[in-house]
Amino acid sequence: MRIIGVYNIKGGVGKTATAVNLAYLSALDGYRTLVWDLDPQGAASYYFRIKPRIKGGGRKMIRGKRELDDNIKGSDFDRLDLLPADFSYRNMDLILGEQRSPAKRLLKLLRPLSHEYDRVFLDCPPSISLVSENIFRAADALLVPTIPTTLSLRTYEQLVEFLDGHKVRGVRRMPFFSMVDRRKRMHLDMIERLPSIYPEVLKTHIPYASDVERMGLHRAPLGKYAMGSPAGRAYQQLWEEVKQEMEAHSRL
Numbered sequence: 001m002r003i004i005g006v007y008n009i010k011g012g013v014g015k016t017a018t019a020v021n022l023a024y025l026s027a028l029d030g031y032r033t034l035v036w037d038l039d040p041q042g043a044a045s046y047y048f049r050i051k052p053r054i055k056g057g058g059r060k061m062i063r064g065k066r067e068l069d070d071n072i073k074g075s076d077f078d079r080l081d082l083l084p085a086d087f088s089y090r091n092m093d094l095i096l097g098e099q100r101s102p103a104k105r106l107l108k109l110l111r112p113l114s115h116e117y118d119r120v121f122l123d124c125p126p127s128i129s130l131v132s133e134n135i136f137r138a139a140d141a142l143l144v145p146t147i148p149t150t151l152s153l154r155t156y157e158q159l160v161e162f163l164d165g166h167k168v169r170g171v172r173r174m175p176f177f178s179m180v181d182r183r184k185r186m187h188l189d190m191i192e193r194l195p196s197i198y199p200e201v202l203k204t205h206i207p208y209a210s211d212v213e214r215m216g217l218h219r220a221p222l223g224k225y226a227m228g229s230p231a232g233r234a235y236q237q238l239w240e241e242v243k244q245e246m247e248a249h250s251r252l
C-alpha cells in the first residue's frame with residue numbers, strides 16, 4: 001500500500017480535484033484505490049455521490065473504537081472506494097491531540113488496510129495543523145498543487161520549512177502547477193523560476209479549464225465525462241508522472 005497525500009496550506013488550489021481525478025485513474029490502472037476525504041467540507045465525498053457521514057462520528061473512528069473498514073463505501077467505479085468526510089472532522093485537531101503519538105495517528109489507523117488497497121489518496125483540508133502533520137507522516141508521496149503565483153512560492157517555502165523543521169523525512173515532495181493560465185505573464189514567469197529553486201517540481205501542468213469545474217455538475221471524476229479534453233489528458237499525464245516517480249524511488 002502506498003499513501004499519496006494531496007496537500008497545500010492554501011485553499012482552493014485544486015487539491016480535491018487532483019485527489020478525485022488521480023484516484024479514478026489509479027483504479028482504472030488496476031490499483032485497488034481508496035480515497036480518504038479528510039475535509040469536513042466533504043467535497044471529495046460529494047464528487048463520488050457519497051453522503052459525508054461517519055457512523056458514530058469521527059471521534060470514535062479516530063480513537064480506534066470503530067474500524068476504518070466499517071465506514072468505507074464503494075464508489076460507482078471498480079476498485080475505487082471512499083472513506084467519507086464527517087462534519088466532526090472540523091474538530092479533528094482536538095481529537096488527534098487526545099491520542100498517544102498524535103502526529104502518527106492516521107498512519108496507525110491506515111496500516112490494517114495495507115492488504116486491501118494498493119493506493120490511498122488523502123484529500124486534505126487547507127491550513128497547517130495536526131491533521132496536516134499526520135498526513136505528512138503517513139504519506140509516501142505528497143502532491144502539492146500550486147497555482148503559479150508569487151504567493152504560492154512563499155506558501156511552498158513554508159511547507160518545506162515545516163517538513164525540515166519537524167524532521168519529516170519519509171515523504172517525497174511532488175509539487176506541480178495547477179490552474180495554469182498561459183496567457184498570464186506571472187504564471188509563465190513562475191513556471192520558469194520555481195523548478196530552478198525546487199527541482200522536485202513535476203513536469204506536468206494542469207491547465208485552468210472549465211471542464212474541471214464541471215466535476216461539480218457531473219458529480220464525477222473528469223475521466224468519466226471528458227477524458228480526452230486538455231485537462232483530462234493533463235491529469236492522465238500527471239498520474240503517469242507520479243507513478244514513474246514512485247517507481248523510480250523504490251522506497252515509494
Ligand SMILES: Nc1ncnc2c1ncn2[C@@H]1O[C@H](COP(=O)(O)OP(=O)(O)OP(=O)(O)O)[C@@H](O)[C@H]1O
Binds near residue numbers: 013
Ligand atoms: N484546473 C482547474 N481549472 C479550473 N477550475 C478548477 C481547476 N481545478 C479546480 N478547479 C475549481 O476550483 C475550485 C477549487 O478546487 P478544489 O476544490 O479542487 O480545490 P481545493 O484545494 O481542494 O480547495 P479547498 O482548499 O477548499 O479544499 C473548484 O470549484 C474546482 O472545480
Ligand SMILES: [Mg+2]
Binds near residue numbers: 016017039124
Ligand atoms: Mg478540497
